Amino acid sequence: MGRVEGKVAFVTGAARGQGRSHALRLAQEGADIIAIDLTGQIDSVPYAMSQPSDLEETVRQIEALDRRIVATKADVRDFDQVKAAVDDGVAQLGRLDIVSANAGIFSFGSLADLEEQVFRDMIDVNLTGVWHAAKAAIPHIRAGGRGGSIVLTSSTAGLEGMENIGHYVAAKHGVVGLMRTLAIELAPDMIRVNSVHPTSVNTDMIQNSATYALFAPDLPEAERTKETLGARFGALNKLPIPWVEPVDISNAVLWLASDEARYVTGVTLPVDAGEQL
């Protein structure tokens, strides 16, 4: 018996990276999946975002586990798109129990210099998009009358300031405020709301030349390899590792989503190799 057997989970940003990993881990433990992803580029994001083929690969891997998945191209910045995708997914899969509001972007610049659009895109995706995911899901979870679990992906940047990513820090702190308020509002329905706070995760969002330049501006571009950057990322952590893997975040999402955490709500859970210390 899987740890989320028979439940349905809605995962945003599910085409690749952490989102795909969450979908797979939950499906391994018995959940069916409603997946959305932008599968397209946002101009202010300095690395290649997901493609439709990435979302197709997530579908293939879930179906290989004999679980069902309803996958849709949708933009978390557009509430109507998110709502339509969730409504359609619930219509096909019959219920909703778990939400992983995972979709997020990364970009850089000091707050003194950030361009208006770079700031706005960040808040629109990483904060407003999280609200949209929760707002679209809440009626379905309530309708089930069985309670539920919403897991918001924040960051260590949701718990502390970090230079050159002030817009990201502001959005991820905002997610904590959203989580704490949702946890209070939804408690009467036994719907739990928590946030996870990863340190650097080994995905395309950090493994790209733009992020490497942020972490190693002193190195010539030719020397910005995964190995040299590993030492830079690792310096953030207390455990002697450069970054964590997507599955480490998925395991935290799984625990929070499962009935083992039936009385855990309003919690900020770092998965950060001791970065907060």
Place this chain on the structure above:
Amino acid sequence: MGRVEGKVAFITGAARGQGRSHAIRLAQEGADIIAVDLLEAIPGAPYAAATQEDLDETVRQVEALDRRIVASKADVRDYEGLKKALDDGVAELGRLDIVSANAGISTQMAPTDELTEDMWQNMIDTNLTGVWHTAKAAIPHLKAGGRGGAIILTSSEAGIKGYANIAHYVSAKHGVVGLMRTLAIELAPDMIRVNSIHPTQVDTDMIMNEATYRLFAPNLENPTREDFAPASQATNTLPIPWVEAVDISNAVLFLASDEARYVTGVPLPVDAGCFLK
């Protein structure tokens, strides 16, 4: 394959309540157990002490799961006695991977200026110094294994919030957080993770007694469990009066398992949203 298969866990306060529950839950997932308990009354404790029969019952239940257990009477206030119990257990079971520093007491309550020297000292000795002793005795064995490990300290909601009339308990449980954060830094190079758990009220003998009923319902002459329930529920955000011991055990299990391999330095509430209030 259990989630802590083949590992050995050391649990203090294992005769009953949360400690017994942790032993059973970890054994269900494949761990062998080293169990200690005081089995004596702490002066002024407003409830009956655990007995040899209680510890025998823990042994019986772990053995019924076909796991091994080495159980002995030991006092966490006495480092030498505690060390001997653990050393004997490791000699018999061959290794040590997980520590649950669970042993704790509740005592008579009073405004801070009316706490007696004995009330204060008994509390600090058991609920703070006892936790340090537990970690200190375990660290050499964890390091000797060379496989990393997980130490879980049982703090309390009172480790992250103040409560009137139990300053000694609040101080000890806050102290546990300081101990956790420092141990997490010191032991990170050895991949030994250290986290704390912060339960709201748990349905065990330690709180199901008249002293706790009075703390929560001070205006009633002879408060009962039934009077305690709504007052206890009022501290939580989820509409439940208290959590069960197994809910804390499931958090211990998650933190002890490799699913949390990069989670360290985290104070994890299992508190039905108590922290939100």
